[in-house]
Amino acid sequence: MKLKNKTILITGGSGGIGKIIAKKLAKDGNKLILVARKKNELKKIVNKLGNNHQYVVCDLSKAKSINKLITKLSKTLNKLDILFNVAGIGIYKNLENLTDKEWTQSLATNVTAPYRLIKGLLPLLKKSSKPLVVNIGSGAGTVGMKGRSAYVASKFALRGLSLTLSEEYKDQNLAFILITLGSILNSFGPLSLEEKIKLKKKGKAYFAPEWVVNKIIKITESKNPKKEYVLYPT
Structure with a gap:
């Protein structure tokens, strides 16, 4: 089922895979809202995508900012067909070096923001x-990883939220x-893009961003999608 004439909100739309998703879906009558x-980045992207799309600046780590976003969309949209919760942050520190602020920011962006947006x-x-x-x-939401307690905890929580809501609304x-x-193979994570490229040359497996996005869109277009898909590079 090709995505046509859909109203689609994408968080993290200014970079990474969120930006690529936007470029892929900015056709076939779809209306995109990038968050x-x-x-400046959002404005550049939307200008390139065309007049049928818009952006909203929002700090997803702050409830007040999210509430403003929800209020604005509730007044301007007739419906929302698809919500892509793509935005995320990665703070990679051992517990003893992790600050309360970093912990709170990780949870706020990676799981509380999706919760607030969905609700x-x-x-x-x-x-x-x-x-x-x-x-x-x-994958950090499925297994413990040293030096990543805040990130792993937030991704475990997002996984639990998504699977639970899948049951709740089925x-x-x-x-x-x-x-x-x-x-x-991008700049997100504890390693830079350059470091990942070096490791890839030595045999480390990474997804190409374009491949990942094509797969995400294909899954989204499924007639009867599963509640969870697990993709690891080989």
Whole structure:
């Protein structure tokens, strides 16, 4: 089922795989709303995508900013067909070096923001004929990793939230998909893109960002999607 004439919100739309998802879906009559903190980046992207799309600047780590976003969309949209929760941050520190602020920021961005967006946008989602929430998870949400307590905890929580809501709404025409991803060849994570490229040359497996996005879109277009997909590079 090709995505056509859909109203789609993408968090993290100013960079990484969120930006690539936006480029892939900015056609076929779709209306995109890109959400991120970087106004200049968002403006550049939306200008390139065309007049049918818009952006909203939002700090997803702050409830006040999210509430403003929800209020604005509730006034301007008739419905929301798909919510992509892509935005995330990675803070990679041992417990003893981790600050309370970093812990709070990790949880706020990676799991509390999706929770607030899903809950706040439910009325718009329910107006769609086939509403869908796509949560981008991580392999870090399935296994403990040293030096990554804040990130791992946040991704475990997102996984639990997505799987639980999938059960909670399975009889209400609202689907939730969790896409658990392995390492991607980009700048996100404890290693720089340059460091990853060096490791790749030595045999380390990484996903190409374009491949990942094509897979995400294919999953999103599934007629009867599963509640969780796990993708690891080989």
